[in-house]
Amino acid sequence: MSKVETKMSKQTKPTETKKKLNVLIVDDDAINRTLHARIINQIGGVSKTAGNGEEAVILHRDGNASFDLILMDKEMPERDGASATKKLREMKVTSMIIGVTTLADNEEERAAFMEAGLNHCLAKPLSKENLLPLINHLLDA
């Protein structure tokens, strides 16, 4: 292992995002909203929740909503994740949007969700371990 690699491997992994994030959690499941809000809190962010895609769109309608990140569940009543993402992008919302899928979703379903305008997709259950490095990577991009 080179000296640089040794130094990097000894560096502590980050425990928070590179900047404090204002996050919108969009999920029809109260447990997931609670879990994801807690994860965001633990990585240094603050969050607001919406119970489905339509609520997320309504939040942005007056143009005053300003979220750094939206965690968008795929399957929701009223308006699903793909439709909400597409609508938000049409409304010129520039927030990072991470789609939240399930392991049961196949490649085609994930690709279709990405096509709606996501920055990335992650399968449930979310954790600090899978969300934090992704967010920091997207912040670098």
Add this chain to the structure above:
Amino acid sequence: MDALISQLQRQFRDHTISLYQQGFLDDQFTELKKLQDDGSPDFVAEVLSLFFEDCVKLISNMARALDQTTGAVDFSTVGASVHQLKGSSSSVGAKRVKALCVSFKDFCEAQNFEGCVRCLQQVDIEYKTLKSKLQDLFNLEKQIIQAGGIVPQVDIN
């Protein structure tokens, strides 16, 4: 007092390990516990409370949808409720409940009434059993704290 604390801590460790070994809980429960800290000391209890409320509501929905006396069985509603229960059991690490939901979903898709009724009965038993066992675990935690001890971190692996 130290002897009491040690005994309670041992019981807590044994009970926790048995919940995993007997398949009641999986790694997701471990992840859930990591989200609890001094700032949110009741986080796990709050999330589990949401889960058990979900179980009551969804099982009631499924029972209504499977009630033949009210007309044709509504497999679509049953399927939607099973899907939700599978999601929430997965989120809290309720391994046996989640596994039952997988079979239940198959019976729904096949419109197998007897299979669905059997699964509903099993899901009802399973979530109540889990609730009781977790209550025992939380009671042990409480007793350890009340005796002045520290709740041990249990390494499942």
